[in-house]
Amino acid sequence: MADSPINVLFSREYSKLKSAVNVLPLERFTVIACPVFDITAVEKNQQLQADFTQVLSSDYLIFTSQYAVIETIAYLKTLGISSAQLKAIKTCAVGPVVARQLAEHGLTVDLLPELYTAESLADLFPVVTGKRLKIFFPKGDRAARKLEHVLSEKGYNVVAPIIYKTELRSSLDRQSQALFNAKTVDCFAFTSPSSVMALTAILDSANNRKALKNSVICAIGTTTYQACLEAGLTVSIMPNEYTIEGLARAIDSFYLTANCH
Structure with a gap:
């Protein structure tokens, strides 16, 4: 030693x-x-507000980063939407760290993959055969697009606004x-x-x-x-x-x- x-x-x-x-x-x-790297907030413009007002009409919420949880809850609060209002939406986390971050805001995770990757999370979603379901997926500007592509191919309507930036x-x-x-x-x-x-x-x-x-x-x-x-x-x-x-x-x-x- x-x-x-x-x-x-x-x-x-x-x-x-x-x-x-x-x-x-x-x-x-x-x-x-x-x-x-540093995590910074994005500009809260009209397009971002329009995207975020769709959250309550979503069937699923997906979080692949604890930063996304923090920034999303904070921004929703400014729009008058509380975390309690999100409880009716099925919430998905990429791993236990994100799940714990959600728990701090009173949100219980409904879907958590065994392997903590975006690909494994996407595998938990079945192909849509009936009504097209909406997924709200707030993310960082450097997040890979594979998750939303796979979910879109399965028939989901994916709303994926960028809520934070990663500055190297x-x-x-x-x-x-x-x-x-x-x-x-x-x-x-x-x-x-x-x-x-x-x-x-x-x-x-x-x-x-x-x-x-x-x-x-x-x-x-x-x-x-x-x-x-x-x-x-x-x-x-x-x-x-x-x-x-x-x-x-x-x-x-x-x-x-x-x-x-």
Whole structure:
């Protein structure tokens, strides 16, 4: 076992890493936040308002991001629509983190896939054979369009307004940059495809393309894994459960196994 703790950088702000800190023992790991993008609100124009006024006539609500939950509930409130009014609509979440975010607003999830991906969520919806059903799917500007395409092909009317933007950062915070400069990033955990895009762009612009060469690379799920491959990164760790906690458990297990050999 190493004399000093293993530096594990996660591409999220520290407030989102509580579950990772709880899983990874302090005597063996140092969990470090390395946020590489910011979530910002979109302009609340007439088109967005028109889209959101359709929510109460929808048959299903789909959320694939906790940011979508936060921004959607906040915007609906400004339109005079409370979360209590959404309870009659079947609510779907891509995973337990999103489900917990919905629970904070009193909303119970009706559909939750076993594999926490948008594709698995789409599989839960049968082909429409009768009346065309409406799905309200608020999302971020970088969300993949595959989910809405699959649902549209199955016969659903999908309303998918963009409720938040993901803005990639152009530089790292001081602590993270210092670790990269010192080549002491033992493990880097990517938590979204956007984080892969952002970090590789930052490192390229800093002429530091080899900064991740000796780091153990982790991907939180399949889409992030694919983004890593496209960026030329070799992924050593991907959890069975696509959550921060699942990723942390996979990291712990990886290093325990490595230390046994």
